[in-house]
Amino acid sequence: MLTIYHNPRCSKSRETLKLIEEHGDMVEVVEYLKMPPSKADLKKIVEKLGIKPHDLIRTGEAIYKEKYKGSELSDDDWLQAMEEHPKLIERPIVIKGDKAIIGRPPEKVKELF
Incomplete structure (x- = not known):
C-alpha cells in the first residue's frame, strides 16, 4: 500500500x-491542502525521506517569500511552518x-x- x-x-x-x-x-x-499533516506526521515524513525539514519547503511559494525567506529557523520551527501553511510542503x-x-x-x- x-x-x-x-x-x-x-x-x-x-x-x-x-x-x-x-x-x-x-x-x-x-x-x-484539505487535510494537512500534523507536525508529528511531517517529522515522520522527513525522517523517511532522509532530509531536513527545510529541504521539504517549496521556496517559490508566496507565503515562503513573505514570511520565511532568509529566516534561520530550527527544524522544529520549519515543521511548525509547514503545519500552519501546508502550501509550503513539496x-x-x-x-x-x-x-x-x-x-x-x-x-x-x-x-x-
Missing part, C-alpha cells in the same frame, strides 16, 4: 498518481512503509515499486 500526499492541481502530483495507478498498487490519496510525497520519495520527476515513484 502506498500513500501519496497529493495536490490535484499540480501536474507532477497528477502524473505521479497516474504512474502508481497504472502500476496497479493500492494507494491512499491524502489531499494535504509535492507529491509518496510513502511505502519506511521509505518515501518526492515525485519530482514523477518517475522517481518507480523506486518504491
Whole structure:
C-alpha cells in the first residue's frame, strides 16, 4: 500500500498518481491542502525521506517569500511552518512503509515499486 500526499492541481502530483495507478498498487490519496499533516506526521515524513525539514519547503511559494525567506529557523520551527501553511510542503510525497520519495520527476515513484 502506498500513500501519496497529493495536490490535484499540480501536474507532477497528477502524473505521479497516474504512474502508481497504472502500476496497479493500492494507494491512499491524502489531499494535504484539505487535510494537512500534523507536525508529528511531517517529522515522520522527513525522517523517511532522509532530509531536513527545510529541504521539504517549496521556496517559490508566496507565503515562503513573505514570511520565511532568509529566516534561520530550527527544524522544529520549519515543521511548525509547514503545519500552519501546508502550501509550503513539496509535492507529491509518496510513502511505502519506511521509505518515501518526492515525485519530482514523477518517475522517481518507480523506486518504491
